[in-house]
Amino acid sequence: MMTTLLLTAALAATLEADLRSIAALPGEPNRVAAAGVTRDEAAILTIENDAAFDPASTRRRLVLIGAPDGDPRAADAVVAAVRWFKTRAPASVRREWTVSALPSAQLDASDTQSLPRWITFQAPDLVVTVGAEWDALEGSPLQISGYPQ
Numbered sequence: 001m002m003t004t005l006l007l008t009a010a011l012a013a014t015l016e017a018d019l020r021s022i023a024a025l026p027g028e029p030n031r032v033a034a035a036g037v038t039r040d041e042a043a044i045l046t047i048e049n050d051a052a053f054d055p056a057s058t059r060r061r062l063v064l065i066g067a068p069d070g071d072p073r074a075a076d077a078v079v080a081a082v083r084w085f086k087t088r089a090p091a092s093v094r095r096e097w098t099v100s101a102l103p104s105a106q107l108d109a110s111d112t113q114s115l116p117r118w119i120t121f122q123a124p125d126l127v128v129t130v131g132a133e134w135d136a137l138e139g140s141p142l143q144i145s146g147y148p149q
Contacts, residue, residue: 074131
């Protein structure tokens, strides 16, 4: 149990460092936040853009969600995708799209509201999940509203 706790803490610290370094790069997304907290009150980290606050924005909004099963490869893939978007994506893609990401969506199984609430707040045009197959949005208002899963 102690090994698992130490490994989880080390991965969270690495994820936070990665997200903060990406947020510091020019452009959006540039805000490290949280979609919720775990039972032990650790933040479930996100990197977000400001477009959800701008009703006049015409850019499409992409939300990336990874690692619902804790697979660090899925979280790394989401982080890499955000880094690519900010550093190597064609300028036309960055002009037309904005991205928010939740690299490690390890919410408690009893917490059925944090993920749909966070996604709704991002006002996405497209939601992409990375990692194990999962049904975190099944039965949520997001699915009924027709957001892609």
